[in-house]
Amino acid sequence: MSAKKAVYEADSFAADLAEYIEKSGMTIQKLSAVTGLGRTAIQHTLSGKLVPAKNFIDRLCAALPMSISQKNALIEKYSREKAGDAVYHNRNRLKSIIESLPQYRITGLRHNLNIDPNFFKEKDSGSFTGILTVNNLLGAVLLSETTQEKPYIRSSVPFENESLYNMINQIFSASDKTIRLEHYFHMHACSDNEKNRNIDTLWGALKLSMCRALDYYPYYYYIGHDDENYLITPYPHFFITSERVVLLTADFSSAILIKDDELRMSFEKHCEHIKANSSLMIKQVGQSDMFGVFAENSPNYLTGIEYQPCLTGYITEDILVKRLGNVPDREFILNTVRESFFTEGEHRLDRSKFRNHFTKDGLISFAKTGKMTNMPGALLEPLSVDERIEILRKMKADADCYIMLTSDFAIPSFMQVICLFNRRVIISCLTEEKNFCCILTESGLCGAFESLAEGLADSGLTENKEITKAVIDSCIEMLSTEEQEAVSV
Numbered sequence: 001m002s003a004k005k006a007v008y009e010a011d012s013f014a015a016d017l018a019e020y021i022e023k024s025g026m027t028i029q030k031l032s033a034v035t036g037l038g039r040t041a042i043q044h045t046l047s048g049k050l051v052p053a054k055n056f057i058d059r060l061c062a063a064l065p066m067s068i069s070q071k072n073a074l075i076e077k078y079s080r081e082k083a084g085d086a087v088y089h090n091r092n093r094l095k096s097i098i099e100s101l102p103q104y105r106i107t108g109l110r111h112n113l114n115i116d117p118n119f120f121k122e123k124d125s126g127s128f129t130g131i132l133t134v135n136n137l138l139g140a141v142l143l144s145e146t147t148q149e150k151p152y153i154r155s156s157v158p159f160e161n162e163s164l165y166n167m168i169n170q171i172f173s174a175s176d177k178t179i180r181l182e183h184y185f186h187m188h189a190c191s192d193n194e195k196n197r198n199i200d201t202l203w204g205a206l207k208l209s210m211c212r213a214l215d216y217y218p219y220y221y222y223i224g225h226d227d228e229n230y231l232i233t234p235y236p237h238f239f240i241t242s243e244r245v246v247l248l249t250a251d252f253s254s255a256i257l258i259k260d261d262e263l264r265m266s267f268e269k270h271c272e273h274i275k276a277n278s279s280l281m282i283k284q285v286g287q288s289d290m291f292g293v294f295a296e297n298s299p300n301y302l303t304g305i306e307y308q309p310c311l312t313g314y315i316t317e318d319i320l321v322k323r324l325g326n327v328p329d330r331e332f333i334l335n336t337v338r339e340s341f342f343t344e345g346e347h348r349l350d351r352s353k354f355r356n357h358f359t360k361d362g363l364i365s366f367a368k369t370g371k372m373t374n375m376p377g378a379l380l381e382p383l384s385v386d387e388r389i390e391i392l393r394k395m396k397a398d399a400d401c402y403i404m405l406t407s408d409f410a411i412p413s414f415m416q417v418i419c420l421f422n423r424r425v426i427i428s429c430l431t432e433e434k435n436f437c438c439i440l441t442e443s444g445l446c447g448a449f450e451s452l453a454e455g456l457a458d459s460g461l462t463e464n465k466e467i468t469k470a471v472i473d474s475c476i477e478m479l480s481t482e483e484q485e486a487v488s489v
Contacts, residue, residue: 013077014048020064020074021046035059051082054458072408075460083455086195091452091459093199095409098305101206102412102429115139115167124259134255138164138239138246141257142171145241151179154240154271158185159204161252164239172213180215181208184274187220187281190444192451202445205281210429210436219278220442240267282438290437292336293426298349300420303453307413308362309401311372313349314391315380317342323380323387351394356401357456359411360463360471363403367392367475385483389476396472402462403471409461417449425449 021031028046032039037059044050045060057078061071080088119140128137145151151172157164172179183205190196205218235247235256245258245267258264285293294312304310320337324330341348366372370382383391395401404411414430423446428437440446456462463471 013074013081014046016074016077017060018046020066020070024064026064031060031063034063051078054078054460055464058464072460079455079459082458083451084193086193087451087455090196090199090448091455093196094448094452097199097203097206098415098417099410099412101210102415115143125257128255128257129253131253134248134252135163135167137255137257139167139171141239141241141244141246142167144243145179146171146175146177148242151177152182152242153179154182154184154268155238156184156274157237157239157248157252159201161248164252165204165208169208169211169213173211175213178213178215180217182217182219182271182275183208184219184221184271184278186223187442189222192444192447196444196448198442198445199448202281202440202442206427206438209282209284209438216282216284218281219275220281221274221278238267240264240271279441281442282440284436284438290428290435291333292340293437293439294418295337295340297418297420297424297426298341298347300422300424301349301354302419302421302450303355303357304416304418305357305404305411305453305456306362306416306418307359307411308366308372309358309395310354310356310416310418311366311391313347313351313354314394315341316347319383319387320380323383325381351398352400354398354400355453356398357404357453357462358401359406360403361406362413363471364475367479385479389479389483392472392476392479396469396476400465401468402457402465403468404456404462405460409456417453419446419450419453423447423450
């Protein structure tokens with residue numbers, strides 16, 4: 001049976017595969033003999049009746065004359081077909097967020113904003129028209145808020161108005177104050193098998209959470225929620241500071257400025273009502289609590305995506321006591337970890353239920369330096385050679401770990417995503433500007449992260465387990481040689 005005839009009704013993945021087979025001059029019978037794969041399975045793959053496992057496709061590709069780029073393109077089409085368009089879209093969008101988040105910076109300081117601090121000095125209430133005029137108004141209101149002892153803003157302005165949130169970060173980054181920002185927005189109820197319309201909303205919330213000057217609280221509710229919105233329809237968005245209220249049109253081209261304590265308090269009550277009927281999308285934790293968060297949630301670890309291997313489950317109580325530096329809240333951290341991590345000295349995390357994805361460079365970096373870059377604030381001092389060898393041997397024994405191909409998934413160092421069994425996701429990003437750690441609780445988004453992690457092994461973005469084990473072996477051999485040389489000296 002020829003490949004062309006088999007794929008008469010096939011989709012693009014099967015059609016491309018059939019074309020490579022046709023160009024090779026191989027029949028299905030010969031391809032079956034070369035690869036050891038069943039003829040029926042190959043025929044069903046070409047006809048679109050079967051979407052096989054990733055190793056099946058790898059064996060076919062290895063037997064065909066294909067360049068690396070051709071193989072990668074074919075694997076990508078395979079991944080899209082296997083997952084479905086919606087799931088594939090969600091995975092790629094989240095992958096992009098993970099790759100981009102640590103590099104996110106808002107450039108420029110206050111002097112680049114060209115804001116007149118006296119913009120509304122002679123007009124403390126009134127209407128304003130024009131996008132530039134409205135932006136100047138918002139900037140002046142923000143500058144006025146920097147004079148408050150405890151700056152506090154409540155906003156229902158959506159993420160689409162990037163200029164507003166850029167101004168908030170820039171203005172307060174240039175001041176010596178941290179601002180509490182409560183943000184209220186709607187989301188869509190999304191199933192795991194449809195394009196998740198909330199991923200862009202998550203991206204906006206994560207960027208604001210990363211901002212050093214913001215104490216950010218993103219509250220969401222689903223469309224259809226009755227929030228008793230009594231605002232004038234042409235002005236659906238509000239922005240409330242300690243002294244003023246600004247109402248905005250949907251396109252942000254017109255605004256009403258109000259300075260009236262009684263009306264402002266009425267809007268604040270309205271905000272409390274929204275909060276009472278909403279959920280906090282992201283819960284942020286401070287640096288002293290970060291290690292406790294990892295420890296407390298470790299029994300629920302499902303899968304991890306990070307630059308360096310998730311070593312949390314390999315840290316013994318003995319290592320913790322020896323290597324935890326003289327950091328603030330040292331005793332608090334030790335007690336938290338003991339209570340959450342260990343039962344009679346045994347670690348609670350069942351590594352057999354945890355799939356870990358990491359980079360080759362991250363693994364080698366740990367082996368060479370003993371530094372655990374995914375520990376908040378570099379809490380642990382570098383581990384000894386013996387401790388590193390012990391951890392690497394445990395990693396190899398666990399086997400359910402994969403090296404990611406950084407050429408295709410450029411996960412940055414200091415980035416960590418851990419999915420939990422109870423549909424929670426821990427996202428941490430440790431940068432010079434801000435040690436950021438949050439817990440994501442929205443079910444649909446957590447499901448999308450789980451889907452991304454579950455699909456990595458079939459996506460062509462990871463090495464197989466044998467290669468991963470071989471790299472771990474090479475690290476152990478390197479350290480063992482180093483240890484022997486040190487003893488002989």
